[in-house]
Amino acid sequence: MLKPLGDRVIIEVAKEEEKSVGGIVLASSAKEKPQTGTVIAVGEGRVLESGQKIPAAVKEGDQVMFEKYAGTEVKYEGNEYLIVSGKDIIAIVE
Amino acid sequence: MLKPLGDRVIIEVAKEEEKSVGGIVLASSAKEKPQTGTVIAVGEGRVLESGQKIPAAVKEGDQVMFEKYAGTEVKYEGNEYLIVSGKDIIAIVE
Amino acid sequence: MLKPLGDRVIIEVAKEEEKSVGGIVLASSAKEKPQTGTVIAVGEGRVLESGQKIPAAVKEGDQVMFEKYAGTEVKYEGNEYLIVSGKDIIAIVE
Amino acid sequence: MLKPLGDRVIIEVAKEEEKSVGGIVLASSAKEKPQTGTVIAVGEGRVLESGQKIPAAVKEGDQVMFEKYAGTEVKYEGNEYLIVSGKDIIAIVE
Amino acid sequence: MLKPLGDRVIIEVAKEEEKSVGGIVLASSAKEKPQTGTVIAVGEGRVLESGQKIPAAVKEGDQVMFEKYAGTEVKYEGNEYLIVSGKDIIAIVE
Amino acid sequence: MLKPLGDRVIIEVAKEEEKSVGGIVLASSAKEKPQTGTVIAVGEGRVLESGQKIPAAVKEGDQVMFEKYAGTEVKYEGNEYLIVSGKDIIAIVE
Amino acid sequence: MLKPLGDRVIIEVAKEEEKSVGGIVLASSAKEKPQTGTVIAVGEGRVLESGQKIPAAVKEGDQVMFEKYAGTEVKYEGNEYLIVSGKDIIAIVE
Numbered sequence: 213m214l215k216p217l218g219d220r221v222i223i224e225v226a227k228e229e230e231k232s233v234g235g236i237v238l239a240s241s242a243k244e245k246p247q248t249g250t251v252i253a254v255g256e257g258r259v260l261e262s263g264q265k266i267p268a269a270v271k272e273g274d275q276v277m278f279e280k281y282a283g284t285e286v287k288y289e290g291n292e293y294l295i296v297s298g299k300d301i302i303a304i305v306e
Numbered sequence: 307m308l309k310p311l312g313d314r315v316i317i318e319v320a321k322e323e324e325k326s327v328g329g330i331v332l333a334s335s336a337k338e339k340p341q342t343g344t345v346i347a348v349g350e351g352r353v354l355e356s357g358q359k360i361p362a363a364v365k366e367g368d369q370v371m372f373e374k375y376a377g378t379e380v381k382y383e384g385n386e387y388l389i390v391s392g393k394d395i396i397a398i399v400e
Numbered sequence: 401m402l403k404p405l406g407d408r409v410i411i412e413v414a415k416e417e418e419k420s421v422g423g424i425v426l427a428s429s430a431k432e433k434p435q436t437g438t439v440i441a442v443g444e445g446r447v448l449e450s451g452q453k454i455p456a457a458v459k460e461g462d463q464v465m466f467e468k469y470a471g472t473e474v475k476y477e478g479n480e481y482l483i484v485s486g487k488d489i490i491a492i493v494e
Numbered sequence: 495m496l497k498p499l500g501d502r503v504i505i506e507v508a509k510e511e512e513k514s515v516g517g518i519v520l521a522s523s524a525k526e527k528p529q530t531g532t533v534i535a536v537g538e539g540r541v542l543e544s545g546q547k548i549p550a551a552v553k554e555g556d557q558v559m560f561e562k563y564a565g566t567e568v569k570y571e572g573n574e575y576l577i578v579s580g581k582d583i584i585a586i587v588e
Numbered sequence: 589m590l591k592p593l594g595d596r597v598i599i600e601v602a603k604e605e606e607k608s609v610g611g612i613v614l615a616s617s618a619k620e621k622p623q624t625g626t627v628i629a630v631g632e633g634r635v636l637e638s639g640q641k642i643p644a645a646v647k648e649g650d651q652v653m654f655e656k657y658a659g660t661e662v663k664y665e666g667n668e669y670l671i672v673s674g675k676d677i678i679a680i681v682e
Numbered sequence: 683m684l685k686p687l688g689d690r691v692i693i694e695v696a697k698e699e700e701k702s703v704g705g706i707v708l709a710s711s712a713k714e715k716p717q718t719g720t721v722i723a724v725g726e727g728r729v730l731e732s733g734q735k736i737p738a739a740v741k742e743g744d745q746v747m748f749e750k751y752a753g754t755e756v757k758y759e760g761n762e763y764l765i766v767s768g769k770d771i772i773a774i775v776e
Numbered sequence: 777m778l779k780p781l782g783d784r785v786i787i788e789v790a791k792e793e794e795k796s797v798g799g800i801v802l803a804s805s806a807k808e809k810p811q812t813g814t815v816i817a818v819g820e821g822r823v824l825e826s827g828q829k830i831p832a833a834v835k836e837g838d839q840v841m842f843e844k845y846a847g848t849e850v851k852y853e854g855n856e857y858l859i860v861s862g863k864d865i866i867a868i869v870e
Contacts, residue, residue, distance in 0.1 A: 214653070215680040217645045222679070246378055256645070263640035264357035269311045269350070277308070277380060284622055284678060286653060295678050302378060302389050303316070304309040340472055358451040363405045363444070371402070371474060396472060396483050397410070398403040434566055452545040457499045457538070465496070465568060490566060490577050491504070492497045528754055546733040551687045551726070559684070559756060584754060584765050585692070586685040590841070591868040593833045598867070632833070639828035660810055660866060662841060671866050716848055734827040739781045739820070747778070747850060772848060772859050773786070774779040 214288050219258035219298040221270060223249040246277045246302055268298050275305040308382050313352035313392040317343040340371045340396055362392050369399040402476050407446035407486040409458060411437040434465045434490055456486050463493040496570050501540035501580040503552060505531040528559045528584055550580050557587040590664050595634035595674040597646060599625040622653045622678055644674050651681040684758050689728035689768040691740060693719040716747045716772055738768050745775040778852050783822035783862040785834060787813040810841045810866055832862050839869040
C-alpha cells in the first residue's frame, strides 16, 4: 500500500477517450482542461504554522478535478498513479 | 454537481457581445477590462495560518467582476465554467 | 452599484488637464507623478493571518493620491473607475 | 494638507549644492550617498500580522537620511515632496 | 553514526535494475519516476514559527518514495546515502 | 549625531593596509573576506510580527565582522560610516 | 575570540587529501560531496517570529557535515574558518 505524506493525495487518473476521425487520432480539446480522477488515498493533512493540523478536503473514493501538470507520477504494483498536493485539487465532482 | 475546494468559486462567465461593422467582427474595447459573471458555487473558504476559516465574500447568484486571465476553465455536463480563487474577485455588481 | 471586495477601493480618477502650446498637446510633466482621485466605495478591509479585520484607511468622498499604474480599470454604467488595493493609496489630500 | 497612509512618511528633500569649477557643474560625489531631508508628516504606522500597530520611528521636523531611489515623488500646492516607506529611513540626524 | 539535523532524513537509495537488450543498457522508463529507498535515520523534526516541534512523518526502516533530484548525496564509511528534507518524501510504501 | 533606525547599526569600517611591492599596490587577498569595524551606534532593534522587539546583538564599541557589500555608506561631519542591518553582522571579535 | 551571531556557527573545515597519480593532482570525487569540519563556536540561536529563541542543534567540538558552498570564509589570527548558518548544517558525525 502507498501512504501519502502531509497534504498529499493519491489519484487514479481518469483516462480520456481520444476521438479519431478516419483513423487519425485527434487531441481532444478537453485535454487542455483540468484532469479528473478518483482519490485512492489521502495523507494526514497539512500543518499550519500555529501547529494546527488541517485534514484533507477530499476522501477516498471522491471524484476530483485537479490542476493539469500538478503532482508527481508514481508506478506502484504495475499501476500508475498521480500524487498531488491537496491545494492542487480544484473541485469535487458529486 | 461541482463542489469547489478551499477559497475557490465557480463562475458562469457572462458572454460579451461583439460589435460588427459591415460583417467585420470588432474586438470590443471592453474586452481588455475585467470580466463579469454569475457565481454558481463557492468553496468553504480559506484557512488562515492561525487556523481560522474565512468564508467566501460572495455567494451563489452574485454578479461579480473578476481579474481577466484569472482561474481555470472547466467543462462540466456540457457547460463551461471558470473556477477562480476568491482573491481574484474584484467586486460584486449589485 | 459596485461593491469592492477585501481591501479594494473604487476610485473616480481625476482628469489631468493637458497644456497645449499653439495647438500642440504637451504631455504634462505631472503625469509621471502619482494620480489623484475621489474614493467612490471601499471594501470591508483586509484580513490579517491572525484573523483580525483591518478596515480601509480611506472613506467615501476622500480625495486620494495613489501609485500610478496600480489597480484595474473597470467600466460600469458608462463610467470608468479604477479599483485599487488599499496598499497602493499613498496619501489623503485634505 | 497631505496625510500619508500606513507607514509612509512625507519628506521635504534637502537640496544638494553642486560644485562648479570654472562654470562646469560637477556632480557631487555625495550624490551617490543616501539623501537627507525634513519629515513633514507621518502616517499612523504599520500593522503587524498580529494586529498590533507600530507607530513611525520618526516625527514631524526630524532631519532624516533615507535610501536613495526610495519613495514616490509628489507635487502638492506647488511644492515637491517625497513619500517614503518608514523602512527606507536609515537614520535620524540629531 | 550520522545524525541528520532538523527535518532531514537519511535514506539508503534502492538500486534500480537496468534492463539490457543484447548487451545494450536501456535506461528504464521508471527512472523518470520518484526514487525509493529505506530510511536509515531521522532528525528531530522541524520547528514551526510558533515554536512547536513537528516530528518526522517517517521512521527508521520505512520504505519511502521521494522526489527525484531532492537532497544531498553523502558518503559515510564507504557507503553512499541521500539526505533529504522531510517535505520531499512523498509516500511510505507499506 | 546619527541615530540609526530599526535593526540598523552604524559602523566605522577598519581600514585595510595595502601591501605594496616595489611601489606597486597589491590588492590584499584578505579583501575578499568580510570586513571588520567598530560599532558606533545601534538602533532600537527589530520588531517581530508578534510585536516583540528584539534588541541588537551588538553594542557601541564592539569590534565586528560583517558581510562584504552589505549596508549603505553615509558621510556625516566629514567622516564616512557604513550603516548595516543587524542581520549582516556575522560575528563579534572579542 | 570570534563570537558568531544569531544562528551562525564557526567551523574549522577538514582538509581533504588530494590523490595524486604520478605527480598529477586529481580532484577527489568526494569534493562534490558536502564538506565536513569541527564546530569551534556557536551563536545564541535563531529567533522565531513568536519571539522564542531556538538554540543551535550543534555544540562546540561536534564533527559536522554542511552544504558545500554555504557560509562565509573568515580569517582570524592566522587561521581560516567558515561561518555558516545553522540551517546549512546537514548532519552530526558521531
